[in-house]
Amino acid sequence: MSLIVRKLSVPLGECHIVEDASLTVEPGNLTGLIGANGAGKSTLMRAIAGLLPDAKGEVRLDDITTASLTPRQLAHRLAYLPQGQQVDWSLTVRDVVGLGRFPFQGRFGRPSAEDRAIVEDTIGRLGLSAIAERAATSLSGGERALVLLGRALAARTPYLFADEPTAALDPARQLEVIDLLSAEAKSGKGILVVLHDLNLASRYLDQVIVMHRGRIIADGPPAEVLCEDTLQTAYGITPLTGESDGQRWLIPWRRT
Numbered sequence: 001m002s003l004i005v006r007k008l009s010v011p012l013g014e015c016h017i018v019e020d021a022s023l024t025v026e027p028g029n030l031t032g033l034i035g036a037n038g039a040g041k042s043t044l045m046r047a048i049a050g051l052l053p054d055a056k057g058e059v060r061l062d063d064i065t066t067a068s069l070t071p072r073q074l075a076h077r078l079a080y081l082p083q084g085q086q087v088d089w090s091l092t093v094r095d096v097v098g099l100g101r102f103p104f105q106g107r108f109g110r111p112s113a114e115d116r117a118i119v120e121d122t123i124g125r126l127g128l129s130a131i132a133e134r135a136a137t138s139l140s141g142g143e144r145a146l147v148l149l150g151r152a153l154a155a156r157t158p159y160l161f162a163d164e165p166t167a168a169l170d171p172a173r174q175l176e177v178i179d180l181l182s183a184e185a186k187s188g189k190g191i192l193v194v195l196h197d198l199n200l201a202s203r204y205l206d207q208v209i210v211m212h213r214g215r216i217i218a219d220g221p222p223a224e225v226l227c228e229d230t231l232q233t234a235y236g237i238t239p240l241t242g243e244s245d246g247q248r249w250l251i252p253w254r255r256t
């Protein structure tokens with residue numbers, strides 16, 4: 001059981017934004033997609049999530065081709081947190097998190113007791129209880145990012161995609177969210193996250209996939225993949241690395 005992507009390409013006119021991408025997201029693993037701005041990470045994630053009809057290639061979710069699933073069937077298996085999403089709806093924080101349960105309700109169905117319990121649990125885990133009744137449009141950037149992550153988590157799908165879930169967060173919240181995603185993975189979910197923070201990638205990811213100009217140039221455990229050569233190709237940087245508490249840390253040190 002896993003999410004397997006084979007030779008996925010996203011055409012744009014005569015060229016490709018993503019070309020021949022093959023990867024596997026294993027349940028139990030926190031898998032990261034990294035690479036420079038414009039490398040194709042969000043496009044690849046959106047294509048895997050079935051949001052780009054022009055994409056070519058195959059995506060199999062636990063041995064089922066996603067092309068054969070209805071949007072609702074796919075939403076039962078995969079939740080997707082887009083990059084930097086705004087909230088324009090006049091809903092409370094609790095309502096926005098509750099939208100994550102929508103695919104599990106009938107057309108005119110009301111949230112079940114289980115739906116409500118999952119929403120409260122998600123709000124609690126993300127530390128949002130104190131603002132649960134606030135209008136979502138009144139939130140700070142970091143609060144909004146947590147609420148939208150809550151919506152994706154509340155779906156409780158076996159696979160979760162999150163595009164830069166830590167980008168708007170302060171350092172403590174970044175650690176909190178990556179710890180939470182790590183715990184979700186350990187509980188058996190297959191999680192794919194886009195990250196720009198190489199230190200979080202080095203310390204927390206089980207598997208790192210590096211993109212460069214629309215192609216995957218490396219895929220493996222952080223200790224192997226986050227090496228000088230790959231980081232130079234991907235970003236044109238030299239890292240500074242070290243070890244603390246048995247974990248390897250890594251910070252971008254100079255441009256090369």
Ligand SMILES: Nc1ncnc2c1ncn2[C@@H]1O[C@H](COP(=O)(O)OP(=O)(O)OP(=O)(O)O)[C@@H](O)[C@H]1O
Pocket residue numbers: 012017035036037038039040041042043044083
């Ligand atoms: N509809 C489109 N039309 C033209 N160019 C596009 C379109 N969608 C994406 N691109 C281009 O494709 C490239 C990859 O975009 P993508 O958003 O996947 O990058 P990314 O790796 O997620 O970048 P970032 O780290 O900046 O979020 C970028 O150069 C982007 O401008």
